Amino acid sequence: MTETRRPRRGIIGYGTYVPYYRLQRSAITDALGTGGGRGTRAVASFDEDATSMAVEAARRAVRNLEANGSPFALDALYFATATPPYLDKTNANVIHAALDLPSAVFAADMVGSSRSLGGALRAAMGSPHPTMVASADLRSGRPGSTDEASTGDAGVALIFGNETDAPVLAEPIASASATAEFLDRWRLPAWNYSRQWEERFGEHAYLPLVTEAVDAALKQAELEPSDLDLVLVTGLHARAVRGAVAAAGLGAVTVGDDLVAVLGNTGTPHLGVVLASALDRAEPNQTIMTIHLADGADVGVFRTTDALANYTNGSPVATQLGSGTDGLDYNTFLTWRGFLDREPPRRPDPVAPAAPPSLRSQRWKYGFVGSRDESSGAIHLPPQRVSVKGGAVDEMEPVPMADVPATVVTFTIDRLAYSLSPPVVAVVIDFDGGGRFQCQLTDVNPDDVSIGDRVTMTFRKLSTAEGVHNYFWKARPAA
């Protein structure tokens, strides 16, 4: 009788999303005479939220997985966020729909504190099936606050599976946690900023928990601190994060870049973003410890595999941080985050999408799935029953278009339409291989648009009315 070995399980794919806009922290200082600081923070555009950023990260993770020759199939999807666009309603279902997942795939939110990511990771690692953890936060603080300057917006998606699903890139070899109840950071659901107890108290509460969890993880993995190639420390309490390595007695280990200087502290997804950034550069057979401080301490130890050497990532974190613009002005930032209530145009307010038509067109609205006429090959966006070429009726097959690049045919700058960030740039685009669509172009300077520009699709929140977020797709300039 041969011995059955439990298949190796770990991260089989990952993707990150850094928004196009960065705010210079000095812009805050310039405007307010206080706050701010050095470096930049990532800013989600006016048409993004935690869910849409998680969708973009998840799409990258799927693309990376498929680009590396592995099929994409999931058993479950968890969405971890401290800034859920909806309560009562499951935000993960939007990601589920945007990825056009089969209904049999489970989806659930892990919502509340930044520790929600730890919960999602535990669920994913403990499952025997392929599982995606998506996470994103939309973070800020009151004008002039430390949070405003030090936070950032981003999303991450990690796909966990067995080596039978896809080559494992990084295998968790230990995990340990320490939990305690103490008042460090809190926010009521209606608040758009957080409050924090005095900084030195948090350090006092956190550091023993870090020590406890690190010790337990090392023991579990049968490792000495000197065996660690890299240590990543994240958490919302900056002072405790800075003191964690020393407090845990890790000595002279290499501490990885936590990206706060250019990205900002992205909250719930931050551990995932920093880990993904480390994996972008890691060598096979390295040992990486992650320490996350969030109402306790969660420690993981990952071992990278040979497969990492062959894994190509279409959009590494460093590449994303090197693109976009850091020229966002502070007034615009305040407007987008709701801290500056600007006069709207004399135009009707946006209208909430209605529930029944949104359900009927679910694969179109969320998945950007059009239809292809089997007789003429014509692609229809939105899907049609009657072909525009030849008039064939009900001879259509679904055709996913979200990942197909397109070219601008004509465009306009609409200075009359309602937008949180006027003017609206509208484009008519033709997709490679067929299909035309008219939509907004986002993440672009209106002066830079030309016929012939290359664009890709991005999942956005078009508007919010009557408490309903209208999610749909826009074009953005191709990277």
Next chain:
Amino acid sequence: MASKGIKDQVAIVGMGCTPFGEHWDKSVDDMLIEASSEAYADAGIAQDDVDAYWFGTLGSGVSGLTLSRALKIDYKPVTRVENMCATGSEAFRNACYAVASGAYDLVAAIGVEKLKDNGMSGLVGAPLPSDGTRPELTAPAMFSLLAPAYAKKYGVDEAEMKDVLTRIAWKNHYNGARNPRAQFRKEVSKEKICNAPLIAGQLGIFDCSGVSDGSAMAIICRAEDAHKYTDKPLYVKALAFAAGPAAGPIDPDYDYTTFNEVSASVADAYAQADITDPRAEIAMAEVHDCFTPTELVLMEDLGFAERGLGWKEVLAGTFDLDGELPINPDGGLKSFGHPIGASGLRMLFECWLQLRQEAPDDRQIRSVTEDGKTLGMTHNLGGAPGECVSFVSIVGSELG
């Protein structure tokens, strides 16, 4: 199967048209009463002589009751018509067919729109419950898509294109300055037009038609009865309408330099009216200049200019009031604004004045008085490039 038309079977024997403008002091009812009273007087009839009504409005009321209640119509058929910005024309078209069928002797087509009561800038639609995925562009933005596509296709540089669009607005304001019923009755300099704040794309505020209130009515009878009412009837030569698959926004074959619906409807109209050389045969045209690029593209779609050369004809003054083929001699949507249900009938009202040589001296076109041309066109469209409805009528002051 064919579109046979009703050439010379029906005639317009009276018209009324209110001044168009910001009528803060007038209701929908007031404008309906004014337009109809003028039309009845013009035809020398009483309201009771009218056998049936076609009433066009996009959103200033629903059902025939909006008209019958205002005018206290005495239990007659009133059909409420809606076909986007071609609503007024559509009321007229269906009224003509009712007479041609023999069902009625004398009918009225009337259109009205009250836009200035909603407090918004520009036109505002009434959204249907939807999945929220339709592009929510404003009207100027949708029509501004024509300009860069046209310029790119025909090699017109951005500055030249701006000159062309500016000249169209300048020309229409020049004409409107000579029209006491227009909303805007001042000439506007090219410099002012060109330097106006941008609304959408290349379009400045003077590239867009105004927003106004107004109403207009036509009285229609069989051609053989026309001289009972007037010495100078206008005969209906052609009525054409086209709605298509509206596939421009989803069909890569559409290039945003033409309106397929206009080409289809005008070909039908020319066939009905036996017109083979429109530029030579037609005295004037009232066209749907909702935005300046629309008028440019229409010059080519309607066969008034060769493809790709319309912009040169505009700059050469071909379509000026004293040009070879005056376009929008009344000032167009540019000077009148666009009270949606009324515009198509307002266009017809200018044909009524010009072809009967009753326009004021400073606006009366020479193609009628000197060249002896007898045909006029109205063109009305609704929707957006690639997805519109288009109406074309041809009327004439002579039979045959």
